[in-house]
Amino acid sequence: MASPSPSLMLPATIAWKEDALYLLDQTRLPHESVVERVATVEDVWRWIHELRVRGAPAIGVAGAYGLCVAMQPVRQASREAFYAALEKHAAYLDTARPTAVNLSWGLKRMVQAVQRSQADRAEALYQVLVEEAKLIHQEDQAICEGIAVHGLPLITAGAGVLTHCNAGALATTGLGTATAPLYLAHRNGVAFHVFADETRPLLQGARLTAYELQQAGLDVTLITDGMAASMMAQGLVDVVIVGTDRVAANGDFANKIGTLSVAIAARYFNLPFYVACPSSTLDLQTARGEDIFIEERLDGEVTQLGGQGIAPPDIKVRNPAFDVTPHDLVTGFITERGIVRAPFEQNLAALFATGGES
Known part of the structure; x- marks a missing residue:
């Protein structure tokens, strides 16, 4: 048997850095490898719908982080206003791709994380969302290994x-x-x-x-x-x-x-x-x-x-x-x-x- 191969050179599709979402634009591959910051919920929806980020597990992770992006403008709102916006944006993102179940699965899980939280302040609820999205991201990587x-x-x-x-x-x-x-x-x-x-x-x-x-x-x-x-x-x-x-x-x-x-x-x-x-x-x-x-x-x-x-x-x-x-x-x-x-x-x-x- 040949010796084990060196580390695989695999592309990174999604990154969350300093409270910002970065996605690899797959429509430009294989000729260009371009990563862009996606800064609004409308842009996240468009990236998923236009297959710029695609693949059932990847859009599940992108949707989770996308919901974090969507909720950034209401981080100082009341819990009631935060939750109302959360449901609205989750329903909106879910329409981007209807067949792959991972998108709706990830969005439901994000909403449920807030429902379970005892936090009263919107900023704390926002942090619950970010941590849940990171967990979904980590679990996807572990699932691939399994x-x-x-x-x-x-x-x-x-x-x-x-x-x-x-x-x-x-x-x-x-x-x-x-x-x-x-x-x-x-x-x-x-x-x-x-x-x-x-x-x-x-x-x-x-x-x-x-x-x-x-x-x-x-x-x-x-x-x-x-x-x-x-x-x-x-x-x-x-x-x-x-x-x-x-x-x-x-x-x-x-x-x-x-x-x-x-x-x-x-x-x-x-x-x-x-x-x-x-x-x-x-x-x-x-x-x-x-x-x-x-x-x-x-x-x-x-x-x-x-x-x-x-x-x-x-x-x-x-x-x-x-x-x-x-x-x-x-x-x-x-x-x-x-x-x-x-x-x-x-x-x-x-x-x-x-x-x-x-």
């Missing part, structure tokens, strides 16, 4: 691993979810190969996953979405690992559009299909995939590429950002507490029975 440890045995020497979209360091504040086992295996000196789907229409696989894996020194090949089944047919893929934006109680899950096609192909070629799922993405209150609201985005994301039109004018367009993969196509969910296998409804509930409300 997923890495439990998913590590799936990455064997010489294996070909296929992933779709970006469930990497850029989608979290740590090692990522689907990429976490890859990074740990690479750190341990395991030699393997990654195929990254480009992920139309916004090319998160090409712009983000391929970029961060290459920067970290992993052996990665970029392919178009339509090539995935062909790679499987050639025997180049041994395991598929993807992320998720929401997992229903029965194990159906929503992820970036195109995931369902990958899962169907994996089943046809008898390949294991795993979903990296942090506890913050598990929604036991949603019974099944058909109950998950799917975000529809602007036509221009499909009809343009790099700012250039690629379709006839006025063509009809569908642009769902996610699709839902049924649980019977899933081999297992890689969580920070272990790999969950079927029957998912019983086993997910049992493992996370003491987890927070989602």
Whole structure:
């Protein structure tokens, strides 16, 4: 076995420094790495909605810090006025991305932290929010490490691993979810190969996953979405690992559009299909995939590429950002507490029975 690799060079997506929120603008990658201070609640909403910060765990953390930003102008108000503003801003931020459950989960947790507090002064309540956001941030990093440890045995020497979209360091504040086992295996000196789907229409696989894996020194090949089944047919893929934006109680899950096609192909070629799922993405209150609201985005994301039109004018367009993969196509969910296998409804509930409300 090769010697362990040096420290991974992974991008930092979110930082809270001196009472200010700083975010990496992912829409400018891979050509530019630009970090900006985001100073108003409206700007936080826009950054999340425009995918400048994206990935279910990352927007959960960004939303938590964003609520701190939102409450800074009312730090001297009464408790009643502070709480009224808190509920208003939390509801507003929650509309930025409706499918990924982490955003609403994080915002609810922030509001509940204030509800539990005995503090009377708004300044003290504001500090409760900041400390809760920092805790959510730290927990996200620890969750990524847990997923890495439990998913590590799936990455064997010489294996070909296929992933779709970006469930990497850029989608979290740590090692990522689907990429976490890859990074740990690479750190341990395991030699393997990654195929990254480009992920139309916004090319998160090409712009983000391929970029961060290459920067970290992993052996990665970029392919178009339509090539995935062909790679499987050639025997180049041994395991598929993807992320998720929401997992229903029965194990159906929503992820970036195109995931369902990958899962169907994996089943046809008898390949294991795993979903990296942090506890913050598990929604036991949603019974099944058909109950998950799917975000529809602007036509221009499909009809343009790099700012250039690629379709006839006025063509009809569908642009769902996610699709839902049924649980019977899933081999297992890689969580920070272990790999969950079927029957998912019983086993997910049992493992996370003491987890927070989602």
